[in-house]
Amino acid sequence: MGMYFYPRGGSAHSCRSLARELGSNGLEVMVLAGSRSDLGGEASAPDFYAGLDLRAVDFAAAIESPDPMRYRGPAGTAPIHGSFEDRPGAPDRVLASLDDEAFELQVEAWSQAIDAAAEPGVDVLYLHHLTPLNEAAARVLPEVPIVGHIHGTELLMLERIAAGAPAGWTYAEEWRQRICAWAAACTRIVVNDRSGLERAATLLDFDEDRLACIPNGFDPIFHPGAVDRRAHWRRCLVEEPRGWRPGAVPGSVSYEEQDLEALDGVVLLAVGRFTEVKRLPLLIEAFARARQQLDERAALVLIGGHPGEWEGEHPCEAIERTGARGVFLAGWHRHDELPPSLRAGDLLVHASVWEAFGQVLVEAMACGLPVIAVERGGPATIVDDPETGWLVGPDDVEALAAAIVAAVADEGERRRRGERAREQAVERFSWSRLGGELAEVVRAAAAEPARERDPVE
Secondary structure (H helix, E strand, O other): EEEEOOOHHHHHHHHHHHHHHHHHHHOOEEEEEEEEEOHHHHOOOHHHOOOOEEEEEEEEEEHHOOOOOOOOOOOOEEEOEEEOOOOOOOOOEEEOOOHHHHHHHHHHHHHHHHHHOOOOOOEEEEOOOOOHHHHHHHHHHHOOOOOEOOHHHHHHHHHHHHHHOOOOOHHHHHHHHHHHHHOOOOOOOEEEEEOOHHHHHHOOOOHHHHHOOOOOOOOOOOOOOOOOHHHHHHHHHHHHHOOOOOOOOOOOEEEEEEEEHHHHHHHEEEOOOOOOHHHHHHHHHHHHHHHOOOEEEEEEEEEEEEOOOOOOOHHHHHHHHHHOOEEEEOOOOOHHHHHHHHHHOOOOOOOOOOOOOOHHHEEEEEEEEOOEEOOOHHHHOOOOOOOOOOEEEOHHHHHHHHHHHHHHHHHHHHHHHHHHHHHHHHHHOHHHHHHHHHHHHHHHHHHOOOOOOOOOO
16 A cells, blocks of 8 residues: 655545555555654654554655755655645645656655565555556556555646646646556546546546545544543643644644633634645634624634645634634644544534545544535535535635534534434444445455556656
8 A cells, every 4th residue: 555645634544544444354454655754743654654564755864955856865765745735835846846857756766665565575556646656656566456546636736737737837737647647557446425436537537437436434533522621722722732823833823721711612623734725714714704693602723734834824814814713723633632622622614625535524523523514525425414514615705604603503403413423424434334345446456457558758
């Protein structure tokens, strides 16, 4: 199982969970993944994938080099991965801006890593996303069938290219062709929701019959439970703050004891990276509008934002622009630290306009929280309005504010939808069922010959 990126987003959590579940279904799984030992914690693959058979490719040396994208080093290292997102100043530049030389450096490093990891023998390659790791696989193990797994960010980049590549995406068309070729080389491709089937088939020029729709499950650590709310938020926001301002370190945003009074009311949570697609500035604006209409006390806690990474307007800037009160930045937390925060909240709000699945929605529902989300993509297939949450139109600040008002003001309805959300999560997203389905996809792929293709020149 291959993951081109170091652990920092939902696809890494998916990779880890799927590797465990395939192992539970009788398959031997080795994970090959990017790593940031310089950051430590969950950004370090050995820490994040603990307990799994892992081969890590470390980007730390590349980060220390004059140009992380042009780094060439010994086995076990690689130039920093590219990105499907365009974040000015980030070391991992958008893939569509990388020339042939940078592409070849990526492929060379990952070819070496795949060759070493596959030495004991491999029957199937399960590759997350469509990346230079796919090209390396085509060159090193052309006879091995590939199961691909699309998480959505690659489709967003293809859609931006189709709409007219932004300035600086000089090699957009070359990358579009590569991604489509990598898709064509896959025996099967897994998508996480039915709304993504047609979208993926169209953008990748891929036969929809070869797409397998299998949602992600939730880890058993996500379940309802009692928590001392004031103590929890005191620790996260006052005693051990991790929120951060643009260009500053974790902890540069902190709070005082008196600030926590806002959290004695209804607590709304938003969880994820500070990427443009998440629409956090719009959420903050909608919350500010909703708060003006509410008699009830309410607070919004933003959990996430990988340190130093953001696109567009930073949440701190959005708070200052809108004058929003009762908005808290809790910073980046490990996945296993998330359940207590979900239990210390009343409602998850997810304003993302293009989510291929929406893992955190399922995790929140498993903890008994109802969800406000956008009626598009994965969230529209997860949230049932009016059974498990509220759905609103994309980029509709008024509708989002109205949904927040309705949810905050009606405790009984919020509780009813939360109870139903827990039931739906258990019924639909249990790993005991989903892991078995995925194992069958992998076994079927192993029985088929690899699809022939020439490596992209």
